[in-house]
Amino acid sequence: MTLILRLTSVRSFRATIPTLGPSVGLGSVWFGGCPTCNKLRTAAREGVRQRQKKQEILKKRKVSSHVRLEPVTSSLHSAQQTHAQRSLSSKSNINVYTTNEVENIQTSQRNGSTPQWQTSHKKPLRSTPTVAESVVEEELDVVEEAEEEDVHEKIARRQEEIEKMKNMERRQNEEQAYILSFMEACVSIGEVDRATRTLHHLKSQKKRRKHLNADIYNVVMKGWAKQANMDKIRHLFYMMTKDGLHPNLQSYAAALECMGRAGLTGGVPIRCVKQMYKEGFNLEDMFRDCTFQVDEQEYILKAIQDGCGMADFAPPLLPPPQRCTTDLVSSIYADESSDNYRDESLQVQPLFTEDEVIHRCNAQLEMETQHWLKVESVEGQRQSSQEVLKLRELLQTHKTMWETGLLQAFRTLKKQMDRQSKAKGQLNIYPFLCVLEDQEYVDMMVQAICLVAVTGDPLLIIARDLGMKIQQKYRIKQKLQSGSVERIVLSHLQIGQIYQDYCSFMVNNNQGGKPGQARELWCQLEGEQGVGPVVGDEGAWPINLIINLGSLLVDVMVREVKIDNNLFRKTSEQKLIPALYHMYTYRNIKQVGIIKPHPMLVQLVEGAQDTNLVFDSSLLPMLMPPVPWSSIKKGGFLLSPTKLMRSNDATLQHELLLEKVGTSELYPILDSLNQLGACAWKINQPILDLVIRVFNNKGSKELDIPQPVSEAPTFPKLGTEILTNGDKQAMRKQMAQVRKLRSEMHSLRMDMLYKLSIANRFRHEIFYFPHNMDFRGRVYPCPPHFNHLGSDVARSILVFAEGHPLGEKGLDWLKIHLVNLTGFKKKNSQMERLQYANEIMEEILDSADNPMTGRKWWMTADESWQALACCMEIASAVRSPDPQAYISHFPVHQDGSCNGLQHYAALGRDITGAHQVNLMPADSPQDVYSGVARQVEKLRALDAEQGVKVAQVLDGFIKRKVVKQTVMTVVYGVTRYGGRLQIQRQLKDIPDFPQDYVWEASGYLVKKVFMSLREIFTLAREIQDWLTESARLISHVGSAVQWVTPLGLPVVQPYHKVKNKLVRNEMQNIILNVSSDTSERPDIIKQKNAFPPNFIHSLDSTHMMLTSLHCQQAGIQYVSVHDCFWTHACTVDTMNRICREQFVALHNQPILEDLSKYLLEEYGTLPSELQTSPAAVSKHEKLMEVLVDVPPKGEFDLKRVLDSTYFFS
Structure with a gap:
């Protein structure tokens, strides 16, 4: 009997076997001389070679265990299949035999007969494997390992292809955004020829031609349409079709506008309309879906009515507003909805007369058109010394010198960029240097110099801020621009008329009427005026463009801004030196480029104590109610671009997600934002005066009024003694601590200065805060510096503009609110708190009358400034002839009791x-x-x-x-x-x-x-663990976690792996750390850790919005600070009832079950490229098991919340 053996790596066994064939090398396999087995040997050799090759590849690529997998067709796939069937691929005629089977083959070959085992359907019983059989099995393992490694190579290759495709898509999107922005800028400055030349240049380049799309062509066509140049329009249509692009409705709108301006009639307009209908478009959709600026719609109508002979054609009327079908609010939007709580006694006189409405609307429009407002600093109220006055004069002299130098340098830069653009016909920064007046760029640079002199910021921050300011002002001008002075005036009139009509309605209807009424009115007024895009927000410039534009201006500043080196010396000779320096430093072990001010510039700016602060109009309150949110892109400020969902510059996934949702399904969210923004505010002047007095008297640690940097510890001074290394290290540490403390004190001081200066500027005004939200639905006022979400000080100087009589229980609620602000009676009942307030009435009155000279009881409260304001309100009420008739503007708060845990307890019925x-x-x-x-x-x-x-x-x-x-x-x-x-x-x-x-x-x-x-909280922790595990598994399969709130808001978590994005410019290459790039894999740790809190935040925002809508329906004032609800003292009971009812209504929904169902639908199908990966399939099966396993509920009856006094209190 001939023994045939296979060995892989068993060296000790190798020595005992006679060599029956040639060696293959280290780790080789020996075979006997059987022809059939020689074929098997050849296949095994090939398998070993493949395995070694795959190992080398894997070492280089370091393939991870969770990469994506595509279906694999391996050269050894048949071998694996045959192993399960006891034979290898018939194609190679290779079989695997046991020792007995080999012996049977050899006997049969000698006798010329068929082996006995092959004539039977039954396999022979296998006894304990022989040594040879074990070796054969080991060799099969080698083949299987080679097969598995081949799969990993396919996985790695597929993953590389996916990453490459994602990078290509990202680059294409960025390139398209840059080209589109360039074309828009060229057209807006009247450089349509430049845009067309650039379009031809891009079309001639194979790599960049693919970036062109219909939107880019449309921008250029709109430019030629303004000039009534039909030949250019025809040529652009030809270029589009030649490139395989299809004209869309906006393309035909540009063509018809051009025909209307050119006065064409007959054949050309008729053929254009016929071609449009042939392409599947119609005129009604054009007026409904396209965006128009000022007079564009007028000329399109002219082309249709006069040019095509369709005199009877009229733009379609706006369709009736759709009804929201979300279960939680369907009753609010139903025609038969009733005002269950509306108290007609709460109706108040309008805040403004019609003349005041017109005046204030025009003032708001003018402020946003100018884009900025100069606000007098409250520090300017102090008596200035002669030295300060002299420094102010010197600063003004230098500003004049800077303006002259910067203006000249900026114009030189423009000419240089213009020559480059014309010579090469390429994209460059030139048109973005022309979208504003030259002086406007210079003004922005001078403002930036004064800010840098105080802070010394990194180049990235300064450049981005400058670029964003230019973009924002350009967008405002773009909305008003039409090509002639007359048209700009008309545009102002149209915008002003819409806004005036809307504001007249708002001030004459308590709380803006029923939910949705303000939104529907705005859409109606906008349609009547035919000014669709006035408050729409066009596409934002790409971040690399913004930073490059800002960096260019910073470079001009560094080169041109000078300061007199002899400024503080007793000499009349002027010696100019650079005032700004570009240098590098290390922050958190990373090298960062910063713009460093010269110490003399710092001394000049700080010493001058400039009495004027300049704020962008979008950072300030509005003088009249905000534009109501009517879609995801329209709302907030009148002209200043406002995002519905706040996010960083690179995040688009939230906007894309919102666009997929029908606008009618978002009505409750939009109407809630509109209700909150419609709240009118005014300043509590006695409190503001007192805070300013303390602020200008070097602040107060005890009263949480930041102190100036002059009160900070000084740097340690070096003595004459020699310091040891330990002493030097200790001194460096001490200096770093002092530097950090001084920086923090300066930041806090400036923050308070901004708050108080804005409040002081609006002290005699009634004003409003437009609102937007974050990706979870949590709501915030848009003006960041001064609002009711601020500190204790900011809240204390704000009261409602509308006042209501205290009524029967209003004074009691003021007293209870005061005790709540002190934090003294947290464990006591409402009656005990009221009794305590009555007992300390003398302290309350003393605090109101003598806040800084009396017994100062108010200073012992947790929220001391709000407590003082409440003391003054109570004093005024109790001293009035009839406290119940006293008109109170004071907001009373009701706080949730650890609101996050309240939602968990309700979810789990714990x-x-x-x-x-x-x-x-x-x-x-x-x-x-x-x-x-x-x-x-x-x-x-x-x-x-x-x-x-x-x-x-x-x-x-x-x-x-x-x-x-x-x-x-x-x-x-x-x-x-x-x-x-x-x-x-x-x-x-x-x-x-x-x-x-x-x-x-x-x-x-x-x-x-x-x-x-x-x-x-046993059940609460189970829910939290379920949410965490679900998010972990979802992100493991390569997806960011998404869900929909019970009010219909789609939510997606923006946490992805950080990607470094290089922005190249001449001054310094800047690396952006982008963590919101959806083309990157999700950040698993952040996704899983953030899901439970974000989900709960989305629920508390839903509860807040439901309360907001029902309070509006009831006609009562309502605002919120997340889980703290505010209203007038006389309407606290009504708000409390609504708050509890809406919490119960919310949690009566099957929230966790709906979440499970949504996640199963969203992630229930494994991507095809992963379906052949055992690891991915296993993870997906585990995910499905977790998602269906919703945590059990307890026995708590939600209706008991309705009777809970301290649920919100």
Whole structure:
């Protein structure tokens, strides 16, 4: 019997086998002389070679285990298939035999007969494998490994192809955005020839021709249409079709506009319309879907009516507004909806007369047209010394010198760019240097110089800010531009008339009427005037264009801005030196280019104490109600571009997601933003005067008024003694701390200066805050510096412009609100708080009458400035002849009781958790923070008895304040490490706590806090864990987590792997860290950690919006600071009832079940390229198991919330 063996790597066994064939080398396989087996040997050799090749490739590419996979057709696929069937591919005629089978073959070959085992359908019984059989199996493993490695190579290649396609798509989108912006800029400055030349140049380049699309051609066509040049329009149509592009409705609109301006009649317009209909378009859709500027629609109508002989044609009327079908709000938008709570006694007189409406609308329009407003600094109210006055004069002299130099340099730059563009016919920055007047660029640069002199910012920040300002002002001009002075005036009149009619309605209808009424009115007025795009927002410039444009101006500033080196010396000789320097420094171990001001420039700007602050109009409140949000691109400010969903510059996924949703489904969200923005505010002048007085008197730590940098610690001074290395290191550390503290003090001081200066500018005005939202639906005022979401100080100086009588219970609510602001009676009932307020009435009145010279009780409150404002309101009310008739403008707050946990408890119907967060009725409020502190204390006491040292050290130190922040933020995704840092800060602030144990104790306590929360909120933690695991698995299959809120808002998490994007420019290459690029893989850690808190945030925003809409229907004033709801004192009971009813209505929806269903639909199908990957299939199966396994609910009855006094209180 001939023994045939295969060996792979068993060296000891190799020595015992006679060599029956030639060696293949290290790790070789030996075969006997059987012809059939020689074929098997050849196949195995090939498998080994392939395996070695694949290993080399894998080492280079480092293929990860989670890459995408495509169906594989491997040369060894048949071998794997045959192994399962006991034979290899018939194509190669290679078979695998046991020892007995080989012996049978050899016997049969000698006898010329058929082997016995081949004539039977039954396989012979296999006994324990022989040595040879084991070796054969080992060799099959080699073949399978080669097969698997070939699969990995395919995976790597496919992944590279996908990344390459994504990069190509991203580059194409960026290139198209740049080209489109360039063409728009050229057309807007009247350089249509330049745009056309550039279009021809791009078309001639094979690599860039593919970036051209119909939108780019349309922009150029609109430019020629303004000049009535039909030959150019024809040529552009020819170019489009030759490139395989199809003209769209906007293309035909440009052609018809051109015909209308040229006065063409007969054949040409008729053929154009016929061709349009042949392409599947119609005139009705053109007027409904296209955007028009000022007079474009007029000339299109002329071409249709006169040119085509269709005299009876008229643009279609606006369709009736669609009804929102979202279950939660369908009753609000129904025709038969009733005003269940509306109190007609709350109707008030209009805030403005018709003349005032006209005047204020024009003032708002003028402010936005100018794009900026000069605001007098409250620091200017101080008496200035002669030295300061002299420095102001010197600063003004230098500004005049800077303006002259910058203007000349800027015009030289423009000429240089113009020559380059004309010579090469390429894209460059030239048209973007012409979209504004030269002086406007210079003004922006001079403003930037003064800001840099104070901060010394990185080049990226300065360049981006300059570029964004230019873009924003250009967009405003673009909305008003039509080519002639008369048309600009007409445009102003049209915009003004729409806005005036709208504002007249708003001021004469309490709270803007029913939900949706303001939005529908605006659309109606806009349609009647035929000014569709007036408040629309065009496409934004790409970020690389913005930064390059800004960098170019910064480069001019660095080269041209000079300062007199002898400015502070006693000499009349002038010696000019650069005032700004471009240099590099390290921040967080990264090299960063910064613009550094000369110390003399800093001294000049800071010493002059400029009395004027300049703010963009989009950073300030509005003088009249904001433009209502009627779509995802229309709303907010009158002219200044406003985003519905705030995001960073590179994030587009939210806008794309919103565009997929029908506008009618977003009506509740839009109408809620409109209701919040329609709230009229005014300044609480006595409080503002007092705050300004404290601010100008070097601030106050105790009253949270930032102090000037002059009050900061000074830098350590070097003595004459020689310092050791340790001393030098300690001094460097001390200097860094002082520098950090001074920087923080300056930032806080400037923030307060902006708030107070804006408030002082509007002290005699009634004003409004337009609102938008983040990607979760949380709502924010658009003006960032001064609004009701600000600090205690900012809230204290704001009151409602509309006032209402206190009524029967209003004064009691003011007193309860005051006690809530103090934080003294958190565990007491409402009646006990009211009783306490009555007991300390003398302190309240003393605080109101003598805030800075009396007993100063108000300073002991947690929210001291709001408490003082409330003291003054109560004093005025109780001293009035009839407190019930006293007209109060003061907002009363109702806060949720750890609102995030309230939503978790409601989702899980958790009885224990519901009790802790006041979802259940009780005689006094439950304090979840105290409850957790008590639970932690129990666990600590047990450990102390067991001799745990840190538990013994903590005896007597576990207070509510120590655990509060961690408990509050656990629901919003704080990690154990983050919680540890929070507790560490609290322990450091306790004077008697041994500081040596702070770090160890904080680590111990954070574990106990998390453990206690799991025991108290068992069902809540199960839900949180389910959300986290779902997000982890979703992001593992390559997707960002998406969901839809119960109110219909689509949400997608913008967390992706950070990608470095290089922006090249002559001054310095800038690297942007982009984490919102949807072409990158999701950031799994951020996706899973952020999903639970973001989901809860989307629920609390839904509850807020529902309350907003129903309060509007009831006719009561309502604003919110996330989970803190504000209204007049006389309407607190109504708001409380609505708030509770809408919370119950929200959580009566199958929220988790709907989320599970949505996620299953969204992620239920595995992408085809992953369907052959066992690892991907396994992960997907696990995801499906998790998504269907919705956490169980408890027995809590949601209706009990309706009777809970302390749910919001």
